[in-house]
Amino acid sequence: MGSLLESEGYEVLLAGDGRAAHDIAIERPVDLVLSDVRMPELDGMALLERLMQLAPQTPVIMMTAYGTVDTAVDAMRMGAWDYLLKPVQFDDLLLKIKRALDYSEITRDRQILTDQLAEDSTFHNVVSESPIMLRLFEQVRKLSTVKSNVLLSGASGTGKELFARAVHYNGITRAKPFVPINCGGIPSALINSELFGHRRGSFTGAVKDKIGYFEVANGGTVFLDEISSLPLDVQSILLRVLEDRLVIPVGDTHPRPIDVRVIAASNVDLDAMVARGEFREDLLYRLNVVHLTLPTLAERKCDIPLLTHHFITKFTRQMNKDAVGVTNGAMRSLISHQWRxxxxxxxxxxxRAIIFVEGNMIRVD
Ligand SMILES: Nc1ncnc2c1ncn2[C@@H]1O[C@H](COP(=O)(O)OP(=O)(O)OP(=O)(O)O)[C@@H](O)[C@H]1O
Ligand SMILES: [Mg+2]
Structure with a gap:
């Protein structure tokens, strides 16, 4: 395993047992620890406990034998970053190492460490191992150095907002605002002034000057959710804003320069709307510089066990409950469900299952 990792470009320090590993960690900082559970001298759990005190920022990945998932769960509760079931699949190992290292690079960044929102929004929250999703991650990574507009399509609940945040917080915009706007949630009469601002007295109810979301987001990202619900007249204004990089607040005559990237999301087919004359084709071209399509969960069933465990960990922690597992029967019905x-x-x-669980297993109900 050591030489395989070296061939992937990692510097590997081998330790014969837990004590030797502990000695290395005292001597020099390491970026990641990969540890067996059963070891002579100091076993994996004891090592983990010491590492948590010595270097709590260092991600630890525990390798446990198949059938000892309980140990894995214990390790996660003690602060392990992740676990691998033996026999270890090398692809799986590489993926988990990469994910752990990406994460610790992020936590090393002070600015992001202090920004809980950013923390919640970076990649480690996007759980997936399916090839379609990994390709999308790769595309997001490529976007990290540019501010191109992005169009996200996908059915409801597929993770469009999560991806929008990942694009923003993984890229050069990360220190600037991310401003999410649900276009479907603003009365159409107010959209223009909400997006671009207004001057006092420009309409009934405009009692003082107001800065629009685009100006709030200056330098960063505006996330236009449900872009399909923008009325045609606002679509025209938006197109002009994107072309001229200027906003003119309602009732004002002075344009103001802005520099924002737009990430738009839609769960309806915008091409079809264009064909029906309900969405401006030229606006679609502007938004669609990069197009990411999120697969439905039914198209990536292989992620269901992973996501299930991710959410179990999330909610047991949140609700301060003991770790729970999932019976095989329950997992089978989770995998075969339609997930609209x-x-x-x-x-x-x-x-819901974590709220109502009795004992330490989630069963079919
Ligand atoms: N790959 C993933 N890993 C972990 N959590 C995810 C993943 N995808 C989605 N989620 C979670 O599922 C929920 C729905 O995701 P999100 O709000 O991004 O979906 P959406 O596509 O914007 O849905 P809608 O169209 O209904 O607004 C969120 O709580 C999000 O954190
Ligand atoms: Mg959404």
């Missing part, structure tokens, strides 16, 4: 509400529905089901 996609990841959000799965998340809700697990949340």
């Amino acid at each position: 509400g996609n990841v959000r529905e799965l998340q809700n089901v697990i949340e």
